[in-house]
Amino acid sequence: MSEFGLVALLVGALGLIAIGIAGLVLARNLFRLVLALAVAEAGANLLLVLAGFRQGASAPIIEGGSTLHQVAMVDPIPQAMVLTAIVIGVGVQALALALAVRAREAYGSLDMDQLRARMEADIIAAAGTAPTTSQEAPSGARPLPPPLPSPARIAAEEPSS
């Protein structure tokens, strides 16, 4: 592979990671979030393989035991690690999708913002606390100043004094 190809692959790997992380931050649909994770993991795996790449080397497979020490090979350790990482990634993505299905069954939505709001509401309802407040939406009773005496009451009180 040429120098240019290597650089292109490196840029591609970093680009995939960037796209994936951007997706994780920006997406709201649960399925898209899992897809973004898959894209980012693909990028990381590609980066891992590239870390063990050597210019002009062959695949690290020994045939008959005779080619050892004769042909330059790429580093086999990152390739073994990538296999592990892929398997772990697939398992976690399947788990995340199963959780997304359950969340959709419970709340009828796949939108992260809606789900999060419903979850917060559920937690608050289960705990029995007042909703968390913000400056825009203060909650609870405010200590109001005592009501001003109305003119009628002043008129009624005056003759008695």
Place this chain on the structure above:
Amino acid sequence: MIALTVALPLLAAFLLPLLPALARQFLGPLVLLAVAAFGLCLAGNALDAPSVVAIGDFRPPLGIVFYADGVAGLFVFAIAVVTLLLWPCATPNGQPDPQITRKHSLTLLMAAASCALALSGDLFNIYVFYELAAVAGYGLAAGSRTPAAQVATFRFTLLGSLGSLLALIGITLIYFRAGSLNLAHLAELAPSTLHDPLGLAGFLLILLGFGVKSELFLVNSWAPEVYATAESRVSALLAGLISKLALLAVVRLLVLVFPVPEASQLLLVLGMLGILTGELAAYRARDFRRLLAWSSIGQLGAAFVAFAIPGPAGLMAGIAVALHHLMVKPALFLLAERWGGNLAQLAGAARNSPIAAALFVLFALSLIGVPPLPGFWAKYLLLSGLAGEPAGLWWLAGLVVLTTTVVEAVYLFRIIGTLYGHQQGSVMQSRTATTGSGIFALLLVGTALSAPLLAAPLQKMATQLADTDGYVAQVISATITAPQRSGTAP
């Protein structure tokens, strides 16, 4: 014996669903008891000389090693004991749980992965076992089966996977620069290859990645959601145990491979922010579980600050803070099984369950750091370690720790005041939760009484953990000269 601490729970986890019902009840606790015994032996032996096992007789740096020093042995023991105390049993309402075997399997998986995290001396192996513990944690967190728990666990899974991804990229960077994954080998190579911006970026990525589980600032947003929706025992396991093991993995990397000021200052700043955000949010919390979650973030921030202090003093403080938190936080989460929810409903709860209330007072006093209790010694070690460093960020961290202690005292005493209020209480504490946290309380008091005796072994453990040259020599030489020892690997 070292490898058995990982292999036994792992095997039991997969055998459990296949066994007859009676054996299912006892296999898990028996295995954990065995692991606890192994851990105690390991810690005892390792105080004299750490032992090393090369898995499958493949010698490092290519092979994978398990390295058992005093800290690792102690953590293996702690994992087994805490998991045993938090063993999933009936639901809080007292009904039998149909999913109980799955939960037992997942808990055993988590224990096995945690032991391996404490022992492993290989970066990629640490990553794999971290993932194993994480996945078991996702399964357990979703185990309460409420809709809110599913959403919270989904968010936890996403953040956790993002963390693993960052850690994997970090490991790639380190491998790319140094060409090895063995921690001892990396320690030798680090000064020439890794102490540059690219190597430090790798450390930062791994720190952020493993920081997800150890509730590091920036990546801890899952904690209040998961701890509020998961079962209390699961929250106790995640907050008490898994966070410490992820922390230990980061500390090994910091001590062996990145003993540079930039790395420890990174830990210091992130830890300080963790203390501030955690304790201030806990002050505002109105829900017992969330309060515990936020205060746990604060406590782990203190552990990060302690481990940031270079040298054995910092490591000793870090171990003390971590062990103290390991004893106190699971006990408090056990109490939250019934007391979870609005703090206002705890009014007068001390009349209904005086023992549980007294236990809460004990744990609260230890968290604040009242002198005879272990919390005091942990904070004392932390503050004296910080004071021993040159002024600047270190003293600022000391100031942060002292100030947040006041905040801690305010919110904990507020709960104590509610507990012993005049009203007639409405909630009763369950007997199992009281017994469980009572055992933790006995451990705590025992630690307090034997504090002078414990100081010397703790000091030795910290020195051992800080001894990079010893680690390298042990791993490289022991596996070459003593094949009969490495033969015990499965």
